[in-house]
Amino acid sequence: MGLISDILNVVFGSKRNVLRETVEVFRENAESSASRGHDSQMAALEQMAAEFALPRKGWFDRVMDGVNRLPRPALALGTLGLLASAMADPVWFATRMQGIVLVPEPLWWLLGVIVSFYFGARQQAKNQGLQRDLAQTLALVPQVTSNIAALTQLRAQTVGAAGTKGNAVDEIHVVQPEENPALVHWQGLHGEQGV
16 A cells, blocks of 8 residues: 555655646646636736726817727728618719719828828738738648648559549450350350350
8 A cells, every 4th residue: 555655646746746747748738828818818908997097187088089989980881881872872872983083193192091001000910910821821831742642642552543544445455354264164064155
């Protein structure tokens, strides 16, 4: 009994779990990961709460907060409104679009600059994420090509690998009967002529 308790004390004793510590070298502890994720999320929420903890002093601050929240919903609802108006009254819509044709090109450039600065940071972050995903995918190309080569080599070793795949010359050679002594003997016994 002493030997078993000594072994259990080595593995689980002295407030250490050698087995758990060994496994955590190869696999992340899910409970610790969840705890770290919770701590990170709470820190982000506390930071956001600290930003909005300061009371707005006047009407100007409240108006500016409202103006900062308007562009995205206004663009989305405005686009949906344009689509609805094009279906409801096409002549009215076409008349308004003819007015847009008269907008000078420098004004379009200015609008493009404003929109790109407003939405540019988000787009840049998404583009960097896309490039990272593409790089990870391209890194898998050598492994995928070697897997395809191995699978192609296995295909030659499977059933049906000797098939003719519709080649007429090969079909003729495959279906040509050969001399079969057992069949010849059987035909001789039964008096049948060659097949």
